[in-house]
Amino acid sequence: MDIIEIKNLNLFYTNFHAIKDVNMKIKANKITALIGPSGCGKSTLLRTLNRINDTIEGVRIEGDVIVNGKNIYDPDADVDRIRRNVGMVFQRPNPFPLSIYNNVAFGLQINRLVSRKDETDFIVKESLEDVQLWDDLKDKLKMSGLELSLEQQQRLCIARLIAVKPEIILLDEPCSSLDPMATAHIEELMQELKSKYTIVIVTHNMQQAARISDETGYMLLGKLIEFDATGKIFTNPSKQETDDYVSGRFG
Amino acid sequence: MLRKFRDSVIEKIIFICGILSIVFVVLIFGFLFKEGISFFKEYGIFEFLLGKYWYPTSDPAAYGVLSLIVGSVLVTLGATIIAVPLGIMTALYISEIAPKGIRDVLKSLVELMAAIPSVVIGFVGMVTLVPLVKALFNVPTGLTAFSGSIMLAFMAMPTIVSISEDAIRSVPWQYKEGAYALGATKWQTIRRIVLKAAMPGIIAAVMLGIGRVIGETMAVMMITGNAAHIPSSIFEPVRTLTATIAAEMGETVKGGLHYKALFGIGLVLFSITFIINFIADLFLNKNKKR
Ligand SMILES: Nc1ncnc2c1ncn2[C@@H]1O[C@H](COP(=O)(O)OP(=O)(O)OP(=O)(O)O)[C@@H](O)[C@H]1O
Ligand SMILES: [Mg+2]
Numbered sequence: 001m002d003i004i005e006i007k008n009l010n011l012f013y014t015n016f017h018a019i020k021d022v023n024m025k026i027k028a029n030k031i032t033a034l035i036g037p038s039g040c041g042k043s044t045l046l047r048t049l050n051r052i053n054d055t056i057e058g059v060r061i062e063g064d065v066i067v068n069g070k071n072i073y074d075p076d077a078d079v080d081r082i083r084r085n086v087g088m089v090f091q092r093p094n095p096f097p098l099s100i101y102n103n104v105a106f107g108l109q110i111n112r113l114v115s116r117k118d119e120t121d122f123i124v125k126e127s128l129e130d131v132q133l134w135d136d137l138k139d140k141l142k143m144s145g146l147e148l149s150l151e152q153q154q155r156l157c158i159a160r161l162i163a164v165k166p167e168i169i170l171l172d173e174p175c176s177s178l179d180p181m182a183t184a185h186i187e188e189l190m191q192e193l194k195s196k197y198t199i200v201i202v203t204h205n206m207q208q209a210a211r212i213s214d215e216t217g218y219m220l221l222g223k224l225i226e227f228d229a230t231g232k233i234f235t236n237p238s239k240q241e242t243d244d245y246v247s248g249r250f251g
Numbered sequence: 252m253l254r255k256f257r258d259s260v261i262e263k264i265i266f267i268c269g270i271l272s273i274v275f276v277v278l279i280f281g282f283l284f285k286e287g288i289s290f291f292k293e294y295g296i297f298e299f300l301l302g303k304y305w306y307p308t309s310d311p312a313a314y315g316v317l318s319l320i321v322g323s324v325l326v327t328l329g330a331t332i333i334a335v336p337l338g339i340m341t342a343l344y345i346s347e348i349a350p351k352g353i354r355d356v357l358k359s360l361v362e363l364m365a366a367i368p369s370v371v372i373g374f375v376g377m378v379t380l381v382p383l384v385k386a387l388f389n390v391p392t393g394l395t396a397f398s399g400s401i402m403l404a405f406m407a408m409p410t411i412v413s414i415s416e417d418a419i420r421s422v423p424w425q426y427k428e429g430a431y432a433l434g435a436t437k438w439q440t441i442r443r444i445v446l447k448a449a450m451p452g453i454i455a456a457v458m459l460g461i462g463r464v465i466g467e468t469m470a471v472m473m474i475t476g477n478a479a480h481i482p483s484s485i486f487e488p489v490r491t492l493t494a495t496i497a498a499e500m501g502e503t504v505k506g507g508l509h510y511k512a513l514f515g516i517g518l519v520l521f522s523i524t525f526i527i528n529f530i531a532d533l534f535l536n537k538n539k540k541r
Contacts, residue, residue, distance in 0.1 A: 052432055084434030094425035097448045107433040110443065157429070164433060 003028040003168065003198050004049060009063035011044055011053065018044045020222040022063075026215075028167075031190060031199045033213035033230065035206060036245070040219045042202040043091075046170050049200065050086035051079050067168070084111055087161035088170040092177055093153035095145030095160075100137055103145040103156055104128060107164035127163040131155040131189060151182035158189070162197070169193065171201040175208065187212050206246060210234050218242045287518035290314075290511035299515055305479040305490075307499065307509045314512040316519065318481045322396065322489035323523075326471060329400025329485060330407055330464045335457055337404070338411030342453075345412070346419040347441055358416075365409035373470035376402040381474060388486055394476030396489040402470050407460035414459060418452020419445060451534040458531035462524050468493040492520050 004026040011019035018041050026032050034042045047053045048065060051072060064071045072082045084107065095103050104124045108114050114123065124141070128134040133155050137143075145156050154174055161169060171190075175183040190199055190212055203209050209216050210230060217227040218241070226233065226242045237243045291299060294314055302315020345357050380401060385393030422445050430440040446453070468491075476488020477498065496513050503510035 050432060052428065055428065055431055080434040080436055082434075083432055088432040090425060090428065090432075092425060094423070094429045096426055096429060096444055098444075106430070106435075106443070110430075110433065110435045110439045160433065 001028045002026065003068060005066040007064040007066065009048060009065065010061070011048060012060040014058040018222050019048070022224045024217060024224055024227055026198065026200060028198050029194060030214040031194055031201060031212055033209035033216045034200070034202045034219060035209050035216060036219035038204070041222045042219055043172050045219065046172055046200060046202050049168070049170055050083050050088050052083065052088060054079065084164050085166050086168045086170060087164070087166035089154065089157050089161065089172065089174045091173045093150055093157050095148070095153050095156050097144065097146055099142045100145050100148070100156060101141040104160045104163050107160055111164060113164060123163050127159040130162055130193070131159040133159060151178050151185060154178065154186060155189070166197065168198045168200065171199065173202055173204055176204065183208070218245060283514060283517050283521060286511050286514035290508070290515040293508060294512065299512070303481060305495070307512065312509065314508070314515070316492070316516060318479050319490055319492045319495050319516065320519070321481050322475070323465060323491040323493070325396045325482065325485060325489055326399040326403060326475060326491055327461060327464050329396060330403035331457070331461055333400060333404035334407040334411055334460060338408050338456070338460065339415055339453060341408070341412045342415035342419055343441060346416050347445065361409050361412045364405070365413070369406060369467055369469040372402055372405060373473035376470065376474050390486045392476060392488060394474060394488050395486045396475055396482060397485040399471050399475035399489070400485070402474055403464045403467055406467055406470065407464045410463050411456045411460040414456035415449070415453045418449040418456065421452070422448040451537045455531040455534040458527050458534070462527045462531070465527070466493060466520070466524055468497045472497055492516050
């Protein structure tokens with residue numbers, strides 16, 4: 001089933017045409033990877049999926065992004081709700097300067113998803129368990145999120161997303177500031193999360209895309225050159241540009 | 252050879268300048284303490300701090316500084332209550348909400364505000380605010396603690412606005428992005444994340460603003476009525492520590508008890524501002540560490 005459908009999407013940073021006529025269908029409960037050389041528009045494309053680009057001055061977007069049958073760029077779309085449904089993990093872990101507990105509870109509180117303290121407690125526990133932080137941190141919930149290791153911070157950022165129960169999780173190079181061990185752990189975590197969420201990940205690292213994703217899109221200069229099953233993209237791509245990139249002749 | 256010589260000369264000059272500023276500070280402290288302490292010995296520190304009457308020219312003279320402390324605290328408190336919410340809101344507006352054009356205009360205005368000499372603020376307050384307060388609240392004179400608070404709030408605003416604005420602007424964009432990505436509205440993001448992250452800087456800004464208000468002399472002297480008594484409401488005249496020193500220093504006999512009493516006041520003022528600056532520093536450093 002396609003949970004996201006991108007139709008004729010164009011994005012401009014003031015006058016710079018960063019996304020050019022992208023069409024793409026993303027399947028539910030799969031991991032979709034976006035690869036391509038630096039500056040080709042991977043992050044920009046990813047960020048159109050939860051309308052977080054709207055917060056940047058001078059951005060203009062044309063085209064449709066249909067999530068669960070609804071165009072999120074409809075003039076009357078509820079942006080805050082869209083962002084809650086389509087969570088995002090950023091390149092650098094960005095826990096809030098709050099306690100671990102409040103980091104996870106933040107989304108629940110602002111969206112008034114729960115009213116009772118024990119419900120919040122329960123969801124905080126559940127979310128931290130899902131990212132395998134609970135056992136290590138259950139006695140330190142009052143500690144600031146900034147005091148954790150980078151890997152733990154990134155896990156915390158994932159935990160605070162899943163607390164609000166999104167359907168889709170976007171990850172923008174989530175491992176680029178982590179060491180190889182931590183990277184392996186986060187990759188494992190993504191495999192586990194895939195049964196409950198649809199995951200779209202941007203990565204610089206082709207091996208990572210090949211290891212974890214089901215489908216892969218290759219981008220170049222704002223265009224989606226090719227989008228297909230990961231196995232096909234890495235072994236037998238249909239386009240010459242893709243072949244050049246995945247075989248290391250370019251990029 | 253010559254270059255080396257020139258380098259060492261320049262180095263020495265810079266060193267001397269650095270040392271000089273320390274020497275001056277130490278000298279000022281030394282002087283203040285010497286005269287102040289000798290006054291405490293002669294008059295008694297408790298009589299000084301807790302005495303209600305400041306009659307330096309009566310016979311026998313009374314040097315009770317309590318009413319002046321109350322005057323200073325009252326005016327400062329009033330100014331703080333006005334300036335802090337206004338200043339923080341302005342800072343938030345400038346850094347988070349205002350479109351670029353308005354932001355630049357506002358920032359320059361705030362800088363301009365900081366550049367107005369206090370005597371001008373006092374003068375403008377005297378001819379505009381003082382009659383207004385008199386008419387509005389139907390009090391015998393508009394020269395009141397309340398009028399002083401309003402004018403001083405004006406003087407504290409630029410400090411509070413510009414330092415808070417710095418603190419708010421240096422909140423990493425990633426925090427905000429993280430909040431937006433969880434469905435937070437702009438206001439929720441500001442209130443729960445931005446203000447929280449900027450809080451140490453904002454507290455420092457408030458402290459420095461208060462420091463400026465406590466030390467202010469000219470405007471309060473012109474506006475608060477200079478009556479050395481303990482007021483029963485903010486709509487009565489008061490006199491502050493600073494105004495007392497400024498008004499009376501010229502009339503004292505050097506080395507006399509009155510003269511030394513003014514140094515005693517100086518010491519009190521210095522202790523208050525020192526504590527406030529110390530607290531501000533504490534918070535500013537906390538901010539930097541993160
Ligand atoms: N806020 C912005 N304003 C103007 N141009 C921007 C902005 N953000 C990105 N761009 C430009 O848009 C293009 C795509 O950027 P984007 O960050 O999406 O690339 P990317 O594929 O994620 O690159 P990287 O691998 O380096 O993260 C780049 O040329 C970049 O310079
Ligand atoms: Mg990127």
